[in-house]
Amino acid sequence: MERNMAVPFVLDKALILDRLGGDEEIFAMMVGMFVQDVDRNCETLATALASGDATELRREAHTVKGLLATFSDEAGAAEASIVEQLARDGHVADQAEAVAGLQQRLREIAAVLSAG
Numbered sequence: 001m002e003r004n005m006a007v008p009f010v011l012d013k014a015l016i017l018d019r020l021g022g023d024e025e026i027f028a029m030m031v032g033m034f035v036q037d038v039d040r041n042c043e044t045l046a047t048a049l050a051s052g053d054a055t056e057l058r059r060e061a062h063t064v065k066g067l068l069a070t071f072s073d074e075a076g077a078a079e080a081s082i083v084e085q086l087a088r089d090g091h092v093a094d095q096a097e098a099v100a101g102l103q104q105r106l107r108e109i110a111a112v113l114s115a116g
Helices: 013-019 024-051 054-070 074-088 093-115
Strands: none
Touching: 013 024, 024 054, 024 093, 054 074, 054 093, 074 093
């Protein structure tokens, strides 16, 4: 199974706003919540991985998948989906690289959102 999120994240604000009915206030609120929660999301992924907690890793990967999809990051959402499925099947220890990739992606998107 190839894993690759080498494609840089590009914010398509117009697409997201279109899905939100053009509501800039909701968009700003979503951006603020994402940026505020990124460290907690990364920490939860790391803790679940370190403790071998498949249920928590599955749950957080599912949350991250939704967050990434919200900002139209198909590559990141697909990777989170793989982590989620593997955790559902009890695979945790072999996901260090994938979890690190998700953490990096979350931080990358937070940086883009903070700058834009």
